[in-house]
Amino acid sequence: MDVFNGLMQGFAVALSPGALAMCFVGVLLGTVVGVLPGLGPPATIAMLLPLTFKMEPTGAMIMLAGIYYGAKYGGSTTSILLNVPGESASVVTCLDGYQMARKGRAGAALGISAIASFIAGSFGVVALMLVAPPLAKLSLAFSSPEYFSLMVLGLAMVVLLAGESLTKALLSMLVGLWIASMGTDLFSATSRFTFGQTSLLGGIDFVVVAIGLFAVGEVMANMESSEPAQMLPLPKGLRNLMPTWQDMKDCRFAFVNGSVIGFLIGVLPGAGSTIASFLSYGVEKAVSRHPEKFGTGVIEGVAAPEGANNAETGGALVPLLTLGIPGSGTTAILLAALVLWGFKPGPLFIEESPAMFWGLVASMYIGNVMLLILNLPLVGVFAQLLKLPGYAMYPLILGVSMIGVYAASGSVFDLGLLCVFGLVGYAMRRLHFPTGPMVLGLVLGDAMEKALRQSLMMSQGDLAILWQRPIPAVLLAIAGILLVVPLFKKFNAVRVQVIDQEG
Numbered sequence: 001m002d003v004f005n006g007l008m009q010g011f012a013v014a015l016s017p018g019a020l021a022m023c024f025v026g027v028l029l030g031t032v033v034g035v036l037p038g039l040g041p042p043a044t045i046a047m048l049l050p051l052t053f054k055m056e057p058t059g060a061m062i063m064l065a066g067i068y069y070g071a072k073y074g075g076s077t078t079s080i081l082l083n084v085p086g087e088s089a090s091v092v093t094c095l096d097g098y099q100m101a102r103k104g105r106a107g108a109a110l111g112i113s114a115i116a117s118f119i120a121g122s123f124g125v126v127a128l129m130l131v132a133p134p135l136a137k138l139s140l141a142f143s144s145p146e147y148f149s150l151m152v153l154g155l156a157m158v159v160l161l162a163g164e165s166l167t168k169a170l171l172s173m174l175v176g177l178w179i180a181s182m183g184t185d186l187f188s189a190t191s192r193f194t195f196g197q198t199s200l201l202g203g204i205d206f207v208v209v210a211i212g213l214f215a216v217g218e219v220m221a222n223m224e225s226s227e228p229a230q231m232l233p234l235p236k237g238l239r240n241l242m243p244t245w246q247d248m249k250d251c252r253f254a255f256v257n258g259s260v261i262g263f264l265i266g267v268l269p270g271a272g273s274t275i276a277s278f279l280s281y282g283v284e285k286a287v288s289r290h291p292e293k294f295g296t297g298v299i300e301g302v303a304a305p306e307g308a309n310n311a312e313t314g315g316a317l318v319p320l321l322t323l324g325i326p327g328s329g330t331t332a333i334l335l336a337a338l339v340l341w342g343f344k345p346g347p348l349f350i351e352e353s354p355a356m357f358w359g360l361v362a363s364m365y366i367g368n369v370m371l372l373i374l375n376l377p378l379v380g381v382f383a384q385l386l387k388l389p390g391y392a393m394y395p396l397i398l399g400v401s402m403i404g405v406y407a408a409s410g411s412v413f414d415l416g417l418l419c420v421f422g423l424v425g426y427a428m429r430r431l432h433f434p435t436g437p438m439v440l441g442l443v444l445g446d447a448m449e450k451a452l453r454q455s456l457m458m459s460q461g462d463l464a465i466l467w468q469r470p471i472p473a474v475l476l477a478i479a480g481i482l483l484v485v486p487l488f489k490k491f492n493a494v495r496v497q498v499i500d501q502e503g
Contacts, residue, residue, distance in 0.1 A: 030070020217425020
């Protein structure tokens, strides 16, 4: 099926009344999630995942994806008005967005944020549509050794980019792999790490871990936050939210920069929209004629990172849908959702599930238009959500989390696990351990084990199959380099420090 015919099939799916409704609900929830500081798309999607089990899968996926990219739009509101990022990708927007608001240009900052998000988000969808099919065909040459090596590379990149401490990221990933190994071994039918609990014979449900780490952990961490910041006044009227023609002219390169960098970073497993926005901001500042003004309220400093974190969404869906490799906590939850619905993300996904793939792509075109309409005239309404007190919001999040987990399994034991992983998520935030590697280790653990054991069956127990074949050898070599280079840098820094002290 060529791209044009596939897209037409996708619009036939996405323009149905049910799919349109799901798309609108998704982008609306995503905007609300982006506006509310501390919640984030991973926690929201994890909470809603149990509710989608009895929904039509394509519509459910359209809704969950809408939450994913919709949150990128809403996250700029708190960054600009409160100097508090609604989600991690909006951290960079605070640098110039809040300064613009202090100068009385909050409307222009919000307007250029929505416009940059629309342009870059649309570019990301176009690139996803063009890149995903040929990449899927290329990956058809993969077998078990290639898949194992690819997942090792994905985890290595996530560990490298997930946090400041490589050791903490590695430990987090290993804990995720350990949790994935709990339950019954599919090859030998023996139990592993069940601690005598029959409830663990089937393993630990991903939904329990995701909701505990993200939703419950976030609530517990946010309850310790200090007094809320004061929101700057929002200009009234749609006209005051529109940037000037000079603003648009100043941002023309920022639109291109954010779109291209955001998509390319999104394709790399583990990079994420936060890195995309920082990199785009850095490039924009480097090529600017007035780099010294960045951080004082430059409109390009808002357009570039906001564009990048929206284009990243389309890029992140490429490895997820064509290789079955999630690059972040959110895409890991989306991968789990597809698996739970009976789909197999990977090289054959587009061929075997064209309605799902092309329907999702078409819905993202429609969703970006919906978000542009929502985020310009209704930004004042969404800003009012910031006045919702924590004592009303946090119990609601906890209640929805518990209901979702119990509805999925009907197990009180799972509610106990939810509390345990909530405490784990809180502790990880307090100790600055990244949660992304743990989630990805949990999601990829089973698939990695199966691929490795199937590879050993192919070679009659000889591990050399992983480096005697060219593709696995290259992928594992890259993964090794990614993990070793930071160690050399740290060793060199210590050596220079010792020399300076001796000198």
